[in-house]
Amino acid sequence: MMDVMADTGSSSAAHREAWIAAFSAAGIAANLLLAWAEAPALARAVPLYAAVAAGAPLLLAGIWDKLKRRELGADVLAGVSMLAAAALGQWLVAAILVLMLSGGGALERFASRRATSVLDALARRMPQLAHRRRPEGGLADVPVAAVAVGDVLAVLPHELCPVDGLVVEGRGAMDESYLTGEPYRIAKTPGSTVLSGAINGESVLTIRASRAAADSRYASIMKVMEDVENRRPDLRRLGDQLAAWYAPLALGLAVAAGLWSGSAERFLAVLVVATPCPLLIAIPVAVIGAISLSAGRGIIVKSPAVLERITRCRTVILDKTGTLTLGKPSLTEVLPAPGLAPEEALRLAAGLERYSRHPLAEAVLRAAEEAGLVLPDAARVSEKPGEGLSGEIGGRRLRLAGRKAAPPEVLAALPASEPGLECLLLADGALAALLRFRDAPRPESGRFLEHLSPRHGVARVLLVSGDRESEVRWLAERVGITQLAAGQSPEQKVAIVAAETAKAQTLFVGDGINDAPALAAATVGVAIGQNSDVTSAAAGAVILTPSLGKLDELIHIGRRMRGIALQSAVGGMLLSLLGMALAAAGHLTPIEGAVAQELIDLAAVLNAVRVALPPSGLTDF
DSSP: OOHHHHHHOOHHHHHHHHHHHHHHHHHHHHHHHHHHTTOOHHHHHHHHHHHHHHHHHHHHHHHHHHHHTTOOOHHHHHHHHHHHHHHTTOHHHHHHHHHHHHHHHHHHHHHHHHHTHHHHHHHHTOOOEEEEEOTTSSEEEEEGGGOOTTOEEEEOTTOBOOSOEEEEEOOEEEEOHHHHSOOOEEEEOTTOEEOTTOEEOSSOEEEEESSOGGGSHHHHHHHHHHHHHTSOOHHHHHHHHHHHHHHHHHHHHHHHHHHHHTOHHHHHHHHHHTOOTGGGGHHHHHHHHHHHHHHHTTEEEOOTHHHHHGGGOOEEEEOIIIIIBOSSOEEEEEEEOTTOOHHHHHHHHHHHHTTOOOHHHHHHHHHHHHTTOOOOOOEEEEEETTTEEEEEETTEEEEEEOGGGSOHHHHHHSOOOOSSEEEEEEETTEEEEEEEEEOOBOTTHHHHHHHHHHHHOOOEEEEEOSSOHHHHHHHHHHHTOOEEEOSOOHHHHHHHHHHHHHHSOEEEEEOSSSOHHHHHHSSEEEEESTTSOTTOSSOSEEESSOOHHHHHHHHHHHHHHHHHHHHHHHHHHHHHHHHHHHHHTTOSOHHHHHHHHHHHHHHHHHHHHGGGSOOSOOOOO
């Protein structure tokens, strides 16, 4: 398809091309049918005249606009070929060229639709109705667009969740695979976050909307995906650069062949086989396929340039919390007072924590569940700011608090503080246990970092964090990072990223919450985790599943896309050069050259469509 057509992107141009392609194909078919019926020559030529007259002016107008901008692209070759064919009376060749140019646009749209099947599926999943609770009781069906923040909605079994929100009543599970790419059902209880577009399980869930439908995560993803389809990737610009030297070479070879042979048809044959307008659409088709493949695996590619640049990054800079770590504390140690078993201390602490919303409560409850403990009932539970959590279990007054809230005699008996978080369990004012927590590394962090150098050519890995140096160093030692910077403000992070980017191309990976400036400063910025805002302009890609394995998949998708795109574009051009040589030597007529070029273009585009097909494996660690 002509580059000028790609630049406009208008639906009217797309429909015009489709009609031209259909009309020219009909004209060629009618000509061949009349020739088979041995109709008079004039009757056979009329369909071809009509096809060329209908299509050539519209296509040549776009080429003329490009020439006025002093851009010599591959489509210029098609325009010269079309004019030469008409001047020599080669109306069948001219009609085939019209079909080639206009059909290239139709071929690109067909291949793009196949490549964007995941995006089409996302669009079809957009919820239309929500069940809003009436103040007087009962439900009222309202358009999703009418849902306001704070509205209480019911999500019925097997329905799509209409908006982002929090569960206020009910227990069940939701399938969020459209977001994460992982085929798991996520448990939902009061207080759990729900995301628009997720499929509810078998239980009715009552949720309170936290965002309007237009601002929901699902709508944000759709907006990003629609925007990214219209962007012009770096690889497409590379295609323009290839055409910039290819077009003069083809014209020169055609003129030389014509002068050497003294045949204008030889000149035309070389030009026709050199016309690779549909060929260069292989690059955007490959990019769209990679974006689609990424979306199906829980990776939202917001800037197509990420897919090319990520394979060239030689310095990787990582945030700590939520990137290399799980982003939530885990209970790592229970130190009970003499006479109290660790399991009993954990059971008492969990009995209180199940009434708390504190970030450490989830870690305690998770540890108790993993230990298979039966939790006791607590009475008179209260949680006042600065005083910790207190309540009664089995007639004993229990309290969970930090060191600052502990009485002096308890502080004197405590061991020295260590890196990480901790809380005290007090029973009737005496120390019962010390609980220690860590934000544990992701299980795959060490293996992922270890494979970056041998597998992806990464020369340096840096850990940059705003946390205390003891915490950062503790993590660095466990995942195998030797270069680190702790206690860094967002401004200092930007300075580090900018300095590293001046030396080599950089990949910055953060949780997207407070890393936006650093994400924007890097060559490639990738936000990881479901807390990341997919509409933020800072990150070039957002990994919805908090997993470094997904980051590795993105690198592999980018490498595979670049390889297949260049294979299609450069390989197709080499085949065209071979055809040009055969035409220059007189072995291809203009009609044979046109047919050969169509086959080359078709092969190149079909090869590019392979990018959208998931390979057997996308990780290597």
